[in-house]
Each structure stands twice: as C-alpha cells, then as structure tokens.
Amino acid sequence: MSANIVKILDGNTFVVSDPRGDIEASLTDPTGLFSFDTRFLSTWVLTVNGQRLNALSVDDLQYFEARFFLVPGTGTVYVDAKLSVIRQRAVGDGFHEELTILNHAAEPIELTVRVDADSDFADLFEVKDALKKKGTYSTRIDKDGLHLVYERETFVRMTNIAASAPAAIDEKGLTFVVTLEPHGSWTTDLDVVTAAGSGGRFVRPKYRRGERRALPNMGRSLESWLEEAPRLECDDDRLRATYRRSLVDLAALRFSPLIAGGRSLPAAGLPWFMTMFGRDSILTSLQALPFTPELAATTLQALGDWQGSRIDDFRDEDPGRILHEMRYGEMTAFEERPHSPYYGCADATPLYVVLLDEYERWTGDRALVRRREHEARAALAWIDDYADLLGNGYIWYQRRNEQTGLENQCWKDSWDSISDRSGEIPGFPRATCELQGYAYDAKIRGARLAREVWNDPGYAERLEKQAADLKRRFNRDFWVADEGYFALALDPDGRQVDSLTSNNGHLLWSGIVDKSKAKAVVANLLGPRLFSGWGVRTLAEGEGRYNPIGYHVGTVWPFDNSFIAWGLRRYGFKDEAATIAEGILDAAGFFDGRLPEAFGGYERSLTKYPVQYPTACSPQAWSTGAPLLLLRTMLGLEPVGEHLVVDPALPRSIGRLELLDIPGRWGRIDAFGRGRIDVGKRRTGAKRTATSSTRRAAART
Amino acid sequence: MSEPIEEFFERLTRGGPDRLPGRADGSLRIDLTSGKTTERWFITRHGGDISVSHRNAKADSVIRTSKDQFEGMIAGTVNAMSAALRGVVSLEGDPTLLVQFQRALPGPPATGTVQRAAAKGRRT
Numbered sequence: 001m002s003a004n005i006v007k008i009l010d011g012n013t014f015v016v017s018d019p020r021g022d023i024e025a026s027l028t029d030p031t032g033l034f035s036f037d038t039r040f041l042s043t044w045v046l047t048v049n050g051q052r053l054n055a056l057s058v059d060d061l062q063y064f065e066a067r068f069f070l071v072p073g074t075g076t077v078y079v080d081a082k083l084s085v086i087r088q089r090a091v092g093d094g095f096h097e098e099l100t101i102l103n104h105a106a107e108p109i110e111l112t113v114r115v116d117a118d119s120d121f122a123d124l125f126e127v128k129d130a131l132k133k134k135g136t137y138s139t140r141i142d143k144d145g146l147h148l149v150y151e152r153e154t155f156v157r158m159t160n161i162a163a164s165a166p167a168a169i170d171e172k173g174l175t176f177v178v179t180l181e182p183h184g185s186w187t188t189d190l191d192v193v194t195a196a197g198s199g200g201r202f203v204r205p206k207y208r209r210g211e212r213r214a215l216p217n218m219g220r221s222l223e224s225w226l227e228e229a230p231r232l233e234c235d236d237d238r239l240r241a242t243y244r245r246s247l248v249d250l251a252a253l254r255f256s257p258l259i260a261g262g263r264s265l266p267a268a269g270l271p272w273f274m275t276m277f278g279r280d281s282i283l284t285s286l287q288a289l290p291f292t293p294e295l296a297a298t299t300l301q302a303l304g305d306w307q308g309s310r311i312d313d314f315r316d317e318d319p320g321r322i323l324h325e326m327r328y329g330e331m332t333a334f335e336e337r338p339h340s341p342y343y344g345c346a347d348a349t350p351l352y353v354v355l356l357d358e359y360e361r362w363t364g365d366r367a368l369v370r371r372r373e374h375e376a377r378a379a380l381a382w383i384d385d386y387a388d389l390l391g392n393g394y395i396w397y398q399r400r401n402e403q404t405g406l407e408n409q410c411w412k413d414s415w416d417s418i419s420d421r422s423g424e425i426p427g428f429p430r431a432t433c434e435l436q437g438y439a440y441d442a443k444i445r446g447a448r449l450a451r452e453v454w455n456d457p458g459y460a461e462r463l464e465k466q467a468a469d470l471k472r473r474f475n476r477d478f479w480v481a482d483e484g485y486f487a488l489a490l491d492p493d494g495r496q497v498d499s500l501t502s503n504n505g506h507l508l509w510s511g512i513v514d515k516s517k518a519k520a521v522v523a524n525l526l527g528p529r530l531f532s533g534w535g536v537r538t539l540a541e542g543e544g545r546y547n548p549i550g551y552h553v554g555t556v557w558p559f560d561n562s563f564i565a566w567g568l569r570r571y572g573f574k575d576e577a578a579t580i581a582e583g584i585l586d587a588a589g590f591f592d593g594r595l596p597e598a599f600g601g602y603e604r605s606l607t608k609y610p611v612q613y614p615t616a617c618s619p620q621a622w623s624t625g626a627p628l629l630l631l632r633t634m635l636g637l638e639p640v641g642e643h644l645v646v647d648p649a650l651p652r653s654i655g656r657l658e659l660l661d662i663p664g665r666w667g668r669i670d671a672f673g674r675g676r677i678d679v680g681k682r683r684t685g686a687k688r689t690a691t692s693s694t695r696r697a698a699a700r701t
Numbered sequence: 702m703s704e705p706i707e708e709f710f711e712r713l714t715r716g717g718p719d720r721l722p723g724r725a726d727g728s729l730r731i732d733l734t735s736g737k738t739t740e741r742w743f744i745t746r747h748g749g750d751i752s753v754s755h756r757n758a759k760a761d762s763v764i765r766t767s768k769d770q771f772e773g774m775i776a777g778t779v780n781a782m783s784a785a786l787r788g789v790v791s792l793e794g795d796p797t798l799l800v801q802f803q804r805a806l807p808g809p810p811a812t813g814t815v816q817r818a819a820a821k822g823r824r825t
Contacts, residue, residue: 154788196788305800310777310808317808333786340782 005031010064010091011256012036012267012274012328013194019055021068021087021097022046025120030127030272033095033159033192037275037329039127040094040148040159040194043118046087048072048101048111053085062222063252065090082109094159094193101187103180111180115190116173119159121150123329124272125337135330139171145191146174155333157196164189225251229291230662232631235655238589239627245593246627249619250288254295257302257326265298266625269597269617276326276341278303278348279411280621282355287562287625289362290632290662296359297368303352304375308343308382313400316344316409320382322352324406338404346387346397346409346435349379350442357445360453361639364665369453380446380463383439389429393473394490395439396429410435411560412503412538416545417552418489420498423544426491433486434503436474437510443467444511475514484520486513500524500540502557505564508571518571525564526576533604534583535561541601548601555598555613558584559622562629569633574649578677581630582651588627595623635659635671642666648673703768706733709775710742710753713805729798730760735768744802762794764802777807 007016013035017023025032025042033041046053053070060066067088071081082105088098103109120133135152145162146169165188167174178186225247232243255267257276266288267273268280281303285296308321315338316324327339338344353376360369369376389396399405408417410432418432419425443463450460478486480498486507487496504521507513513521524530529540535556539546547554561584568577587610588595597620600611635657636647644666650657652675661668731742743756766774770789773779781803784790792799 155786156788305797307804309804310806312780312808314809315780328786333783335780335783340780340786 006058006060006066006068007270008060008064008066008089008091009252009270009274011254011264013091013093013095014270014274015089015091015095017044019058019068020046020053020070021055021066021089022052025122032122033194034124035094035194036196037124037327037332038157038194039122039124040119040157041117041192042120042122043116044192045116046070046085046099047114047116048083048085050112050114061088063248083111094191097190097192099188099190100185101178101180102185103183106182108182108184109180111178113176113178114173117146117148117159117161117192118172119148119150121148121157121330123331124327125329125331134334141169141171145169146171152330152334155330157330158194160191160193160195162191162193222248222251225292228663231660233656233658233660236653236657238593239585239654239657242585242588242593242627243631246624247291249594249624250284250292250295250621250628253284253619253621253624263294263298263301265302266295266621268622269620272617273620275328276302276306276323278322278324279345279351282322282348282351283559283563284621284625286351286355286358287559287622287629289358290637290664291628293359293363293663296355297363297365300352300356300359300368300372303348304372306341307375307378312343314338315340315342316399316401316405318343318382318386320349320378320380321386322348322379324348324409336404338401342405344397344399344401344406344409346395346432347411347438349382349387350395350435350438352376352379353442353446353449354438357449360449362664364642366453369449373449373454376446376449377459380442383442384466387439390431390492392494393470394431395435396431397435398429412552414551416550417538418497419543419545419553420488420496421543426489426495426497429492430489430497432489432503433474433478434506434510436470436478437507437512440467440470440474440512441510443470471512471514474512475517479517483524484517485524486521499543499545500529502530502536502538502560502564505536505560505567508567509563510567511570513571515571518573522568522571522573522576525568526579531579532556532583532601534587534599534610535580536564537601538598546601549611549613551598551613554601556587556601556610557598557623558587558595558626559620562626562633565630565633569636569649574636575677575679577633578649578651579679581634582653582679584626584630585654593627594619595626596620597623631657631659635673637662637671639664644669644671646671646673649677650675651677651679653679703772705772705775706740706742706768710744713744714751714753727761727795727798728758729762729764729802730758731771732763732765733768733771734765740768746798760794762792762796762798762802764790764792764799766790774806777809781806 005016006019015033016031023031023041023044032039051072053072056069056071058068070085072083073081084102086100090096135150138149140147145160148159150157163174165176167176180186229247232240234240253266254264255274256264265281266284267275268277281299285299288295303322306323308317309319311318321343323341323343324345325339326341331337332339356369356372356376387395389398397409406413407415418430444467447460447463450456480487485500485504487498488501488503489497491497505525525536529542530536537554537556539553545553561580565577565580590609596612598613602611634650636649638645642665644664650673654675657673660670726747728745733740741755741757743754745752770779774781785792
C-alpha cells in the first residue's frame with residue numbers, strides 16, 4: 001500500500017490517496033485529507049455507473065498538485081475503454097478537484113457519476129495510535145453543498161463540499177447525471193474546504209470556480225524558490241539531481257506557523273510531521289543556511305515567540321526552554337496530549353543560540369539578533385538554571401510528564417537508544433554527551449553575540465569562563481581513555497555510559513573536544529566499528545545493543561553524518577569529511593536523490609546498495625538538508641567577517657564542482673572546487689582492520 | 702470586576718517589558734463575557750511601556766472568552782493554547798501579540814517541584 005500512495009501538500013494541509021485519487025481510510029489507515037493535525041476527509045471515492053475506476057497514470061505536477069488519468073472497468077480491459085476520467089487536484093485550504101470525463105465513442109452516452117464523501121475527523125495521534133472518538137457527528141445539506149460536522153463540547157471541525165455542476169446531494173455524497181455527446185466532455189469543479197470553530201458558515205473556497213491555475217499558500221512559488229537558491233554546476237549528474245531534489249523537497253516541507261506572517265520554516269517530515277519541531281526546524285535551518293537563509297530567520301522568530309515562560313509539568317515547560325513539538329488536533333485541545341506546545345527536548349534550547357549566531361555570521365542581520373536578545377539570554381540561562389538537574393554543571397534530562405512525555409529528550413529519542421557497551425540502559429536523569437557540546441557551543445557563540453551585538457562584554461566574559469570550565473570538566477568526565485572516544489552519556493550516579501556512538505561527531509562540530517583528543521576520536525568515527533562505507537553508524541558494531549537495522553542503535557542517518565562531516569572539517573580532518581560526504585551522496589544516488597531518514601548499518605561491501613530503514617515519513621527535513629550541508633563542508637565554506645572563505649576538499653569522484661551565487665552578507669559569491677581526495681583507498685583501509693575489531697568486540701561479550 | 706483580574710493587569714503594567722517579552726508594539730483587547738455583560742481590557746504596548754485601560758476601541762488583536770475561563774487562565778488552571786484549540790477562547794487579528802500575551806500567564810499551581818529543587822541547588 002505505502003509504495004502506491006500519492007501525497008500532495010501545502011503547509012500543513014495534505015492529501016494522501018491511492019493512485020486513483022480515492023480515499024478509503026479506516027481509523028488506522030493513514031489516507032485522507034488532513035489539516036492542522038485533523039483528518040477532514042476519510043472517504044472520497046469516485047464511481048461511474050456504479051463502477052470503480054482504474055489508474056492509467058498519475059502525474060505529480062508539483063508537490064501541491066497531482067493529476068490522475070483513469071478509465072472504468074477492470075485493469076486488464078482498459079484498452080478498449082470508451083471513457084477517460086481525469087482528476088486534477090490541488091491542495092489549498094482543503095483541496096480543489098477538477099473532474100473531467102471524455103467520451104471517445106461515436107455515440108452519446110448517459111452516465112451516473114458519484115462521489116462518496118465522509119469524514120471521521122480523527123486526530124493524527126488517533127490515526128497513529130488507533131483511538132476512539134469522543135464527540136458526535138452530523139451532516140447538513142444546504143444551497144452551499146454538503147457539510148460534514150464533528151462536535152465535542154465547544155470543539156467544532158467541519159468539512160464543506162461543493163460542486164460547480166448541478167448535483168443531487170445526499171448525506172453520503174454527490175451524484176451527477178451526465179449526458180455526453182459523441183466525443184464530448186463534461187467537467188465539474190469540486191471544492192473541499194476545511195473549517196474550525198462554530199457558527200457553521202461556509203468558508204470561501206481557495207480556488208474560485210473558473211480559476212484554473214493552482215497556487216500554493218506558501219509565499220513563494222517553486223520557480224522563484226529554485227531561482228533564488230545557488231546554482232550547482234558539476235560533472236556528476238547524480239549530485240546535480242540530488243541537489244535539485246533537496247531544494248524541491250525543502251520547498252515542499254515549508255510550513256508557515258500562524259505567527260510567522262506568511263513566512264515559512266522547515267517542518268520535520270512529510271506527511272506526519274508537518275508541524276513546527278524545535279530540534280528538526282533548527283538543524284534543517286542550519287543545514288540550509290548557505291542556500292535559503294530565510295528558513296533560519298523564520299525558525300528563530302517562531303521558536304523565540306513560543307519560548308517557554310513558566311513551569312508546567314504536563315508540557316515539560318520551563319522558562320527559557322525552546323519547544324519540542326506543536327500540534328493543533330483534538331487530543332491536544334483537550335489536553336490528552338501535551339503538544340500545545342510540548343517542551344520536552346534538551347537540545348533545542350542551546351541549538352537556538354547556535355543557530356542565532358550562525359545566522360548572523362552568514363547574513364549579517366544584526367537587527368534580528370538584537371530583537372532576540374531576550375530569548376537568547378533566557379535560553380542560555382535555562383542551561384544553568386533548569387537543565388542542570390543534578391547541580392553539577394551538565395545538561396540532564398528527565399521528563400516530568402510520566403504519561404505522555406518523552407523519555408529520551410535528545411535526537412536519539414527511541415526507548416533503547418541510550419545504552420552502555422554491555423547493552424545496559426541507565427536510569428534517569430541522563431546527560432548525553434552531545435548536549436554538553438551544544439551547551440559549550442551556545443555559550444561561546446552567545447559570548448560573541450554579547451560582545452559584538454548586545455554590547456555586554458561582562459556577560460561575554462562570564463559565558464566564556466563557563467564554557468572553558470565546561471570543556472575542561474567534560475574532557476575529564478566523559479573521556480573513555482582506553483578506547484579514545486567520548487562516552488555516550490553519564491548516568492545519574494555520574495558513571496559513564498561507555499558505548500561508542502556517532503555522537504562523537506557532534507562533539508567535534510560543537511568544538512568541545514580537546515585538540516589532543518581529536519585524532520583518536522576521528523580514528524574511531526572512521527574506523528570499521530562505526531564507519532560502514534556509506535556513513536557513520538549511530539552505534540558501533542560490537543556494542544551490546546548494536547543492530548544494523550535498529551532505529552538509533554546501528555543504522556546510518558544522513559543528517560547525523562552531515563553534522564559529523566562539518567565537525568571533521570572544524571578540526572581540520574578534510575579527507576575524512578570528504579569520505580563521509582562521498583558515502584552519503586553515493587547513497588543518495590540509490591534513492592533518486594531523496595535520502596531516507598536512515599538506512600541499514602550493513603557494511604557497504606556486503607550489500608553494495610544502502611538498505612532503507614522503513615519509516616513513515618519521506619521526505620524528512622533533515623535528510624533533505626544533509627546534501628546541502630555536505631556541499632558546504634566539501635567546499636569548506638566558512639563566513640569570516642564580511643567574507644566567505646572557500647577551502648574545497650572534494651572526493652575525486654565528484655570531479656569539478658561549482659556553487660554559484662551563494663547568498664550572504666557579502667552579496668553573492670561563487671565557490672569552485674575540484675575533486676582531489678582519493679576516498680576509495682580509505683574505504684579499503686577501513687575494511688582491512690575489520691577483523692581485529694570484530695575480535696575485540698567478541699572478547700567483550 | 703473581579704480582584705484577581707485587576708491584579709493581573711496591574712502586575713502587567715508594573716512588570717514592564719519583562720512581563721511581555723517579544724518585540725512587537727501594538728494593541729490587544731480582551732473581551733470577557735459574564736452573563737449579558739462584557740468587560741473590556743485594552744492593552745497597548747509601545748517600546749517598553751505597557752498601559753491598560755477599559756477603552757472599547759479597535760485593536761490589532763482581540764481575545765474573546767468568558768470571565769470564568771480567563772480567571773482560570775490567570776490562575777494557571779486553564780492553558781490558553783489548548784482553550785483556543787477547543788474553541789473556548791476565540792482569537793482575532795495579529796497572532797504574534799496573542800502568543801506574546803500568553804507568555805505572561807502563569808503555569809499550573811503546585812507543579813514543577815523537581816525542577817525548582819534543581820534550579821535552587823544550582824543558584825548559589
């Protein structure tokens with residue numbers, strides 16, 4: 001089923017249908033028309049003379065528009081069909097569908113065309129968890145069409161359906177009696193409009209009848225989005241295709257929160273995560289900064305406006321904390337879920353400050369940094385005042401909402417993601433290592449902003465002192481000396497959770513790693529236990545819970561690797577960064593340029609192709625952003641003062657690479673590079689040492 | 702007019718910009734219904750100054766709810782965003798001001814013991 005579904009979307013409204021354009025959802029089947037986390041249509045089935053149709057082809061015209069070519073009859077006899085049916089559908093505030101039927105026969109024909117419509121008004125959380133509804137349903141028919149209504153106390157959601165052609169409307173749909181001349185055609189517009197609130201007035205459809213061209217709600221068209229982004233010229237066709245795919249998918253993933261004045265930020269994934277996420281929106285904005293800096297600006301604004309301001313255990317909210325996830329559905333409305341918004345993540349808050357600084361370094365937009373001084377200071381204060389649960393100078397997390405809050409509040413958020421070498425899972429609170437790196441980076445970057453923009457050198461000094469102290473303690477407390485890497489976490493007793501993980505790469509990115517330790521860390525990242533040939537595994541081979549298809553315990557995450565590559569460049573390991581870039585971009589080629597959230601951690605030489613991890617969301621924002629950040633790291637793009645420094649280190653396989661019109665405080669700049677690094681040798685090198693590592697792993701168990 | 706509501710708005714003017722973080726100037730009207738009467742609070746923000754009156758004038762944003770619900774909001778027992786999604790509170794106009802306003806509302810009473818202890822331990 002999932003391979004054949006058709007998804008189109010605009011903002012957080014999306015339609016998931018089968019290849020005929022039909023929707024036949026059950027409580028657990030994820031098809032339908034969704035908006036603001038509510039399913040507004042669960043049935044939308046077209047029949048002609050009582051017969052279902054067959055799909056000849058589907059065109060995804062744009063991410064918000066699709067066209068279905070259909071014929072009546074069973075799949076095998078369509079060749080002599082005398083009728084064609086075309087459904088062209090565009091998402092707006094609901095969707096608009098233009099239904100056309102063509103008669104290919106020399107005789108006139110009379111048809112009964114029927115559209116069955118219904119809605120279960122399920123909350124996305126109910127779709128995921130298969131829960132029962134608590135409100136009541138009703139249907140109304142008037143001159144404006146068919147109205148499907150769901151009410152629970154004061155909570156009202158409505159779907160309004162109207163047609164331009166004369167129709168007989170009943171409670172279950174619309175019927176058209178159509179006479180087609182020989183070689184004639186018939187058309188009707190169908191408008192499905194979603195509405196919230198009481199009153200029951202009919203809301204104007206987005207696409208007025210007679211308007212033929214569908215436009216997305218997102219401010220800029222896809223064409224101008226692509227034109228504004230830097231142009232990529234290179235010898236490698238696959239890389240060009242991956243780059244274009246990334247830009248188009250990023251456009252599709254744009255989400256405009258109500259408070260952003262029509263501007264957009266990256267939502268986390270399509271279709272189930274079309275909402276604002278602290279972590280995902282920030283990391284994707286960082287990846288995309290050299291390409292589309294406006295995403296970062298909106299992210300900083302929207303997350304800043306929603307910054308936590310009080311203590312609320314149900315929402316895991318604290319003053320200064322940046323939100324984890326915002327939802328608008330029924331379960332959130334009735335506080336059966338805490339997403340109004342939910343604040344349970346430990347990394348978005350320091351990362352907010354990191355993004356604010358990086359954004360200024362690229363764009364020179366000091367006005368925004370001044371406007372967000374209050375939020376940045378509150379975020380930095382949160383690290384010390386609210387995140388340090390044990391009072392020993394580290395970020396710790398432990399949910400206060402024991403029912404519906406998140407256990408693991410770092411990016412590896414599955415239940416078994418944090419374990420030691422033997423596979424033992426520690427208690428709470430937990431202090432994972434990358435959180436300390438982000439805190440260090442936030443303090444260093446906050447100090448720069450305090451000195452250069454907020455005119456507060458005293459604050460800058462205090463932050464730098466705290467950062468230096470954190471770095472010293474961290475390099476002592478988290479360092480696994482016998483193996484030469486940093487432990488994944490500390491447990492509540494201060495003991496190391498000592499497994500080898502990809503988190504080490506994030507530590508390089510944050511700059512918290514002592515220079516003297518970097519070489520050993522890099523050897524581990526690119527060593528056979530972590531590096532699969534495609535990329536760095538989340539958890540090293542040989543660890544107790546290692547599983548090459550375990551969500552956070554062995555798979556390779558493209559987004560993770562893009563930040564690891566950035567970290568490697570930061571510490572001067574250019575060849576190693578190029579090795580990772582090549583592996584991930586090679587993998588992208590196997591997915592038509594659209595990297596999945598994660599793929600299997602199998603050795604590259606074993607499978608020859610990357611084995612996709614089955615997940616519901618594609619494209620996923622930070623996977624979409626990974627090729628962009630890898631381009632940045634390969635070209636060595638780094639803003640320094642008013643200039644952009646270009647220091648390319650490309651794998652030989654890439655050949656010539658030009659990134660033209662890179663936007664920033666310098667205006668527009670071109671970057672050029674040529675592949676000179678022999679990555680193949682390194683891959684073979686990794687394989688050669690595999691035997692000794694496996695032996696060591698075996699000895700431990 | 703109830704005392705807690707008056708006290709809340711009084712604190713808002715006294716607290717200045719820290720009580721209403723964010724950067725947008727503008728006006729916000731809060732209409733509170735109770736039976737057949739409507740009580741209006743008109744808040745303007747200009748630079749660091751926040752003023753509150755009972756003017757019945759056109760505002761950039763309007764919040765409409767019952768007096769009971771609003772008393773719950775300023776006591777921390779009703780969450781503004783959830784209430785808006787339920788349709789108990791209706792919102793109109795510039796949503797930025799509304800998001801800023803909800804930041805001035807307190808959290809639920811008698812929670813947050815874990816964090817408070819931690820924060821206390823850290824602040825010396």
